[in-house]
Amino acid sequence: MRKASIKIISVLAGIAMILSSTACSADPKSSSDPAASVTNAATDSPKATNAAPTAAPTAAPTGENNVKDPEGTGVKATGNFNIKASVNDGFSENNGIYTITKPGEYILTGVLEEGRVVVNVGDNDEVSLVLSNVTITCSTAAPICVTSASEVKIKSDEGTYNEVTDNRVKSADAGSESDTENETDGNAAVYSKSDLSFTGKGTLVITGNYNNGVRVKGDLSVKNVNLKVNAANNGLKGDDSVTVESGNIIVIAKGGDGIKTTESNVSNKGKQRGTVSILGGNVDVYSCTDGIDAAYSAVIETDGNVNIYTDTYSEYSESRLNNGGTEFYIVVSSTYFTATYEYYAYFYNDDSQGIWRKAEYDTMISSGRTRYYGLLVSMPAGYANMRLVRMKKNTDPDLSLASALSEGGPVNTSMNAYVISSIDGAMINGDYSTVSVDGGSSGKAAYSAKGIKAGNEISVNNGNVTIMSNDDAVHAKNDTTLENGKKGTGNVTISGGTVTVTCTDDALHADGELTINDGTVNIVKCYEGLEGNVITINGGSSFVFAYDDGMNASKGNSAALIKITGGYLEVTTPSGDTDAVDSNGNFTQTGGFVLIKGGSASGGVAGSVDVDGKINITGGNIAAFGGVCETPTDSVNAYVSGNTTFEAGSYELKDDAGNLVMSFVLSDRYQGGWFASESLKTGTNYTLYKDGTAVLIWTQESGTMGATSFGGWGGRGHR
Numbered sequence: 001m002r003k004a005s006i007k008i009i010s011v012l013a014g015i016a017m018i019l020s021s022t023a024c025s026a027d028p029k030s031s032s033d034p035a036a037s038v039t040n041a042a043t044d045s046p047k048a049t050n051a052a053p054t055a056a057p058t059a060a061p062t063g064e065n066n067v068k069d070p071e072g073t074g075v076k077a078t079g080n081f082n083i084k085a086s087v088n089d090g091f092s093e094n095n096g097i098y099t100i101t102k103p104g105e106y107i108l109t110g111v112l113e114e115g116r117v118v119v120n121v122g123d124n125d126e127v128s129l130v131l132s133n134v135t136i137t138c139s140t141a142a143p144i145c146v147t148s149a150s151e152v153k154i155k156s157d158e159g160t161y162n163e164v165t166d167n168r169v170k171s172a173d174a175g176s177e178s179d180t181e182n183e184t185d186g187n188a189a190v191y192s193k194s195d196l197s198f199t200g201k202g203t204l205v206i207t208g209n210y211n212n213g214v215r216v217k218g219d220l221s222v223k224n225v226n227l228k229v230n231a232a233n234n235g236l237k238g239d240d241s242v243t244v245e246s247g248n249i250i251v252i253a254k255g256g257d258g259i260k261t262t263e264s265n266v267s268n269k270g271k272q273r274g275t276v277s278i279l280g281g282n283v284d285v286y287s288c289t290d291g292i293d294a295a296y297s298a299v300i301e302t303d304g305n306v307n308i309y310t311d312t313y314s315e316y317s318e319s320r321l322n323n324g325g326t327e328f329y330i331v332v333s334s335t336y337f338t339a340t341y342e343y344y345a346y347f348y349n350d351d352s353q354g355i356w357r358k359a360e361y362d363t364m365i366s367s368g369r370t371r372y373y374g375l376l377v378s379m380p381a382g383y384a385n386m387r388l389v390r391m392k393k394n395t396d397p398d399l400s401l402a403s404a405l406s407e408g409g410p411v412n413t414s415m416n417a418y419v420i421s422s423i424d425g426a427m428i429n430g431d432y433s434t435v436s437v438d439g440g441s442s443g444k445a446a447y448s449a450k451g452i453k454a455g456n457e458i459s460v461n462n463g464n465v466t467i468m469s470n471d472d473a474v475h476a477k478n479d480t481t482l483e484n485g486k487k488g489t490g491n492v493t494i495s496g497g498t499v500t501v502t503c504t505d506d507a508l509h510a511d512g513e514l515t516i517n518d519g520t521v522n523i524v525k526c527y528e529g530l531e532g533n534v535i536t537i538n539g540g541s542s543f544v545f546a547y548d549d550g551m552n553a554s555k556g557n558s559a560a561l562i563k564i565t566g567g568y569l570e571v572t573t574p575s576g577d578t579d580a581v582d583s584n585g586n587f588t589q590t591g592g593f594v595l596i597k598g599g600s601a602s603g604g605v606a607g608s609v610d611v612d613g614k615i616n617i618t619g620g621n622i623a624a625f626g627g628v629c630e631t632p633t634d635s636v637n638a639y640v641s642g643n644t645t646f647e648a649g650s651y652e653l654k655d656d657a658g659n660l661v662m663s664f665v666l667s668d669r670y671q672g673g674w675f676a677s678e679s680l681k682t683g684t685n686y687t688l689y690k691d692g693t694a695v696l697i698w699t700q701e702s703g704t705m706g707a708t709s710f711g712g713w714g715g716r717g718h719r
Contacts, residue, residue: 065282065305065307065464065466066284066305066307067248067249067250067282067283067284067305067307068248069228069250070161070203070205070226070227070228070248070250071205071228073161073203074160074161074203075133075161076135076161076163077109077110077111077133077134077135077161077162077163078110078111078133079109079110079111080110080111081108081109081110081111081112081115081134081136082108082109082110083098083106083107083108083117084106084107084109085100085102085104085105085106085107086104086105086106087102087103087104089102090102090104090106091106096112096114096115096116097115097116097118098112098115098116098117098118099118099119099120100117100118100119100120100121100127101120101121102121102125103121103122103125103126103127103149104127104128105127105128105130106127106128106129106130107130107132108129108130108131108132108134108136109132109133109134110133110134110135111134111135112134112135112136112137112143113135113137114137114138114139114140115136115137115138115143116136116138116141116142116143116144116145117129117136117143117144117145118145118146118147119144119145119146119147119148119149119152119192120146120147120148120149121148121149122148122149122150123148123149123150124150125149125150126149126150126151126152126153127146127149127151127152127153128152128153128155129144129152129153129154129155130155130157130200131154131155131156131157131160131162131200131202131204132157132160132162132202133157133160133161133162134160134162134163135162135163135164135165136163136164136165137163137164137165137167138165138166138167138168139167139168140168140185141168141184141185141186142166142185142186142187142188142189142190142191143164143165143166143189143190144164144189144190144191145184145185145186145190145191145192146191146192146193146194146196147183147184147193148193148194149192149193149194150194150195151194151195151196151197152192152194152195152196152197153196153197153198153199154190154196154197154198154199154204155198155199155200155202156198156199156200156201156202156203156204156225156226156227157200157201157202158200158201158202159201159202160202160203161202161203161205162202162203162204162205163204163205163206163207164189164190164204164205164206164207165189165206165207165209166188166189166207166208166209166210166211167209167210168209168210169209169210170209170210170211170232171187171210171211171232171233174210174211174232174233174255174256186215187210187211187212187215188208188210188211188212188213188214188215188231188237189206189207189208189210189212189213189214189231190206190213190214190215191212191214191215191216192215192216192217192218193217193218194216194217194218195216195218195219195220195240196214196216196218196219196220196221196238197220197221197222197223198221198222198223198225198227198247199222199223199224199225200224200225201224201225201226202225202226203225203226203227203228204225204226204227204228205227205228205230206227206228206229206230206231207230207231208229208230208231208232208233209232210232211231211232211233211234212231212232212233212234212235212237212256213229213230213231213234213235213236213237213251213252213253214229214231214235214236214237214238215234215237216237216238216239216240217239217240218238218239218240219238219240219241219242219243220236220237220238220241220242220243221241221242221243221244221245222236222243222244222245222246222247222249222281223244223245223246223247224245224246224247225247225249226247226248227247227248227249227250228249228250228251228252229249229250229251229252230252230254230316231251231252231253231254231256232254232255232256233253233254233255233256234253234256234257234258234260235251235252235253235256235257235258235259235260235285235287236251236258236259236260237257237259237260237261237262238260238261239261239262239263239273240261240263240267240273240274241261241273241274241275241276241277242259242260242261242276242277243276243277243279244277244278244279244280244281244283244302245279245280245281246279246280246281247280247281247282248281248282249281249282249283249284250284250286251283251284251285251286251287252286252287252314252316253285253286253287253288253289254288254316254317254318255288255289255317255318256287256288256289257287257289257290257291257292257293258285258286258287258290258291258292258308258310259276259283259285259291259292259293260276260290260292260293260294261273261274261275261276261293261294261295261296262274262295262394263295263296263483264295264296264339264455264456264482264483264484265482265483265484266484272296272484273295273296273483274294274295274296274297274455274456274482275294275296275297275298275299276292276293276294276297276298276299276454277298277299277300278299278300278301278302278306278463279299279301279302280302280303280304281302281304282302282304282305282306283302283304283305283306283307284305284306284307284308284309285306285307285308285309286309286314286315286316286317287308287309287310287311287314287317287449288310288311288314288317288318288449289310289311289447289448289449290310290448290449290450290451290452290453290471291308291309291310291450291451291452291467291469292308292451292452292453292454293448293450293453293454294452294453294454294455294456294458295454295455295482296454296455296456296482296488297454297455297456297457297458297459298452298453298454298457298458298459299458299459299461300452300459300460300461300462300463300465300497301459301460301461301462301463301496301497302462302463303462303463304463304464305463305464305465305466306463306464306465306466307465307466307467308451308452308465308466308467308468308469309468309469310449310450310451310468310469310470310471311449311469311470311471312470313468313469313470313502326378326379326381326416327376327378327379327416327447328345328376328377328378328379328416328417328418329362329365329374329375329376329377329416329417329418329435330343330345330359330374330375330377330388330417330418330420331365331372331373331374331375331417331418331419331420331433331435332372332373332375332420333372333373333420334371334373336390336420336423337373337375337480338480338481339393339480339481339482339483340392340393341390341391341392341393341403342358342359342390342391342392342393342395343358343359343375343388343389343390343391344356344357344358344359344377344388344389344390344391344397345357345359345377345379345386345387345388345389345418346386346387346388346389346397346399346408347379347380347383347385347386347411348383348384348385348386348387348408349382349383349384349385350384350385354383354385355380355383356397357377357378357379357380358377358397359375359376359377360375360376360377360447360448361373361374361375361376361448362374362375362376362447362448363376363448364479365435372419374417374435376447379411383411384410384411385408385409385410385411386408386409386410386411386418387399387405387406387407387408387409388405388406388418388420388428388430389402389404389405389406390402390403390404390405390423390428391403393483402426403426404423404425404426404427404428405426405427405428406418406427406428406429406430407427412432415432415433415434416434416435417432417433417434417435418430418431418432418433419431419432419433448471449469449470449471450469450471450472450473450474450475451467451468451469451471451472451473451474451501451503452467452473452474452475453472453475453476453477454475454476454477454488455477455480455482455488456476456477456478456482456488456489456490456491457476457488457489457490457491457492457493457512458474458475458476458491458492458493459492459493459494459495460493460494460495460496460497460499460519461495461496461497462496462497463497463498464497464498464500465497465498465499465500466500466501467499467500467501467502467503468501468502468503469501469502469503469504469505470503470504471503471504471505472503472505472506472507472509473501473502473503473506473507473508473526474492474499474501474507474508474509475506475509476488476489476490476491476492476509476510476511476512477490477511478490478511478512479511488511488512489512489513490510490511490512490513490533491510491512491513491514491515492508492509492510492513492514492515492532493514493515493516493517494508494515494516494517494518494519494521494540495517495518495519496517496518496519497519497520498519498520498521498522499519499520499521499522500522500523500524501521501522501523501524501525501526502524502525502526503525503526503527504526504527505526505527505528506526506527506528506529506531507523507526507528507529507530507544507546508521508523508529508530508531508532509528509531509532510531510532510533510535511532511533512532512533512534513532513533513534513535513536514530514531514532514534514535514536515535515536515538516530516536516537516538516539516540516542516567517538517539517540518538518539518540518567519540519541520540520541520542520543521540521541521542521543521544522543523542523543523544523545523546524545525545525547526544526545526546526547527546527547527548528546528548528549528550528552529544529545529546529549529550529551529552529571530542530544530550530551530552531549531551531552531553531554532553532554533553533554533555533558533560533561534553534558534559534560534561534562534563535551535553535561535562535563536562536563536564536565537563537564537565537566537567537569537592538565538566538567539565539566539567539592540567540568541567541568542567542568542569542570543570544569544570544571544572545572545573546571546572546573546578547573547574547578548573548578548579549573549578549579549580549581549582550571550572550573550578550579550580550581550582550596550598551571551580551581551582551583552579552582552583553582553583553584553585553587554584555584555585559585559586560583560584560585560586560612561583561585561586561587561588562581562583562585562586562587562588563588563589563590564588564589564590564591564592564594564620564622565589565590565591565592566591566592566620567592567593568592568593568594568595569592569593569594569595570594570595570596570597571594571595571596571597571598572597572598573597573598573626574598578598579598579608579609579610579629580596580597580598580608580609580624580626581596581608581609581610581611581624582610582611583610583611583612583613584612585611585612585613586611586613586614586615586616587609587611587613587614587615587616588615588616588617588618589616589617589618589619589620589622589676590618590619590620591619591620592620592621593620593621593622593662594620594621594622594623594624595622595623595664596608596609596622596623596624596625596626597625597626597666597667597668597670598625598626598670608624608625608626608627608628608629608672608673608674609624609629609630610629610630611629611630614630614633614634615630615631615632615633615635616632616633616634616635617632617635617636617638617676618635618636618678619636619678620677620678621661621662621675621676621677621678621679622675622676622677623653623662623664623673623674623675624673624674624675625646625666625670625672625673626670626671626672626673627671627672628640628642628672628673628674631674631704632674632676632704633704635676635703635704636676636677636678636680637676637677637680637681637682637700637702637703637704637705638674638675638676638677638680638703638704638705638706639674639675639676639680639686639698639700639704639705639706640673640674640704640705640706641672641673641674641696641706642672642673642674642706643672644671644672644673644695644696645669645670645671646666646669646670646671646673646690646695647666647669647690648666648667648668648669649665649666649690649691650663650664650665650690650691651663651664651665651666651688651689651690652688652689653675653677653686653687653688653689654686654687654689655679655681655684655685655686656684656685656686656687659679661675661677661679661680661686662675662677662679674706676704680700681700682700682701682702683699683700683701684699684700685697685698685699685700686698686699686700
């Protein structure tokens, strides 16, 4: 979990800084590199008797499944620009601007330099633009702009190569999410106020040098087409929804999000807005900030590949703050941070017009027992004064339209934040302060650069999903009220496919419940692996390698719980102040196979399984190595050996008749461990073999038994 502290110098002086606490120790944890001998969790080959997998999944993909770049692979358009219409007098032309005024089909061919195609039909009319070897460029406005229609389809003819390029100079607001451009010009290479779909089996390359690649104020969908979008800001932005049904898509967002929705309300027809759905095809996303940012939910159930690379993992990223700006936070409490309003910083000089910067949520900030929202803006160079402005959502920033604003005054450049202490009527009150953001993400971006982020829930049902992010890989939120009047569930559900993660912070993070029903989860590297209020493993194969906690059931709006009912789970953490499994509540297991490797050897500080409540195991197999912090109670039979050093090797646990109870592989040395299994029978002798040699022999007398030299263990002796 990303951790932040705040030192309030002027407004809230004296409030102590705190960091998130962990289950076994109240002390904050710090990141440390794993020992060189600790290997990737996915390299061991588990075996178990209770329907556990017989082999680990393959290592994370290395790019062999990426979409082939279509740019430059086709024959560029030549000849004069031409439109063939299915209706008479369907369009007009004036100085290179072709305006379509009637519904119907329009076939576009040839080269249109410094020109535009504008669709302006009735609100209930549909238009189809067929691109058949066409090139459209414009350096003054959006090359394709829909100002009025019910729906517009942009079809790339099979076998054709088409290009749409916005050659305007990069907007000062590209990457800051400000949409101040008028709707006639548009702030994207393809801009639409109406629903828009890309179809066809041809190729379309869209370049948005000015701001967004594609911006749709309704629903945006993609089907069949070979599509590449290269944008200065966001790649594909559909306010109401973005749906990929099929095709091969590359999205490059140099300064913003890859695929994005913004609305979370319900339409007049009862449709929930704000979902990003990848239902088919292959999608590669390279983004500076979030790969997928869904205002409501994100759904992946393609039979293809989805690859997401954010921030430094994207070869195309530009710094979000590279326009001469520096990081600056607006710090606001939950009382004043709602779905109704947005915050802006207005920077200005006394003798000139200023510049707007929209504040984007970046991180939670703690001060004492109070948590604040840290909203990040880019502070531009060359402006002496600043004013904070609160606007109603989806309203262009304007001082005269502000619902509340602060007094203007000189920017305090010695501090990096402004703390809002209160909003009285139309007046924002507060003062400058210093914010310190730290945590497990060494080298993590100062802005949100998550792989998949959603305001409600995230589900993966199928597909090969690879995420390399300089932030959380998957993050579902429940900390704000959506525009539909409800709070998000904050749930993450994996029900199929393969999810492979490399990230600098949490791998799979759910503010609510994290559930793995099936499929393969391969977390190659992260700070914390599986995090949620309730974590449930019902099936599939999950492999976690984490620098801090492998699993963390944090306190939320219900009792923290880790629950294993089936499948295979393997968790590895390096030595040090780490917990392989950490629950601020209980740990329960009724089935499946769990192999835990890691945790401090000191036991009472951190351990292989560290809980605030109880460990209750009534079925399945579990083997836990590392510090012995807590052991099972009211469970199947278990054996604890805190003094044994378990060296790297292949292990088999058998009874005196030679029956296999469980087998596993260790790639490193661990001090102490314990076993619990529904197959451990009272009054039976058991032998643990390493590479065929007996290393541990005991008679299972009853309950949880064995010995440990570490304090804080409540399971010594017989139950």
